[in-house]
Amino acid sequence: MFIKLFAIALPVFFAIDMLWLGIVAKDFYRAQIGMLMKSDINWIAAIIFYLIFIAGLVVFVIEPAVAKGSWAHAILFGALFGLVCYATYDLTNLAVAKDWPLLVTIVDLIWGAVLAASVSTITYFIASKIGL
Numbered sequence: 001m002f003i004k005l006f007a008i009a010l011p012v013f014f015a016i017d018m019l020w021l022g023i024v025a026k027d028f029y030r031a032q033i034g035m036l037m038k039s040d041i042n043w044i045a046a047i048i049f050y051l052i053f054i055a056g057l058v059v060f061v062i063e064p065a066v067a068k069g070s071w072a073h074a075i076l077f078g079a080l081f082g083l084v085c086y087a088t089y090d091l092t093n094l095a096v097a098k099d100w101p102l103l104v105t106i107v108d109l110i111w112g113a114v115l116a117a118s119v120s121t122i123t124y125f126i127a128s129k130i131g132l
Contacts, residue, residue, distance in 0.1 A: 005058045009123040013054050032101045061120045066127050078120030079113040086112025
């Protein structure tokens with residue numbers, strides 16, 4: 001079931017996160033941390049992060065939600081998983097990086113929770129609809 005759920009979650013995640021990064025928050029990040037951003041994205045590193053994050057989301061959130069038949073599990077534990085993962089990055093940066101903006105940390109923590117909860121819940125409903 002992991003492969004099927006991963007195959008559902010992957011495009012859902014990319015669609016939502018690319019909308020956020022490419023349109024909604026594009027100017028926000030450039031204004032807040034533009035001096036730290038590379039002009040060329042390391043796509044290999046980005047793709048590896050996405051694959052690991054989505055695998056974790058499937059194993060720790062989506063599979064259990066499907067097994068329980070609970071969209072509430074998907075949304076609540078998805079939000080918690082996203083918060084924990086994004087907090088690891090952002091709170092570490094806030095602790096050790098010079099001039100790391102608190103606002104970026106707050107926005108990212110909220111975004112991580114919203115993103116993971118959304119992907120988990122949408123994937124759960126798609127999986128339920130197709131009978132997984």
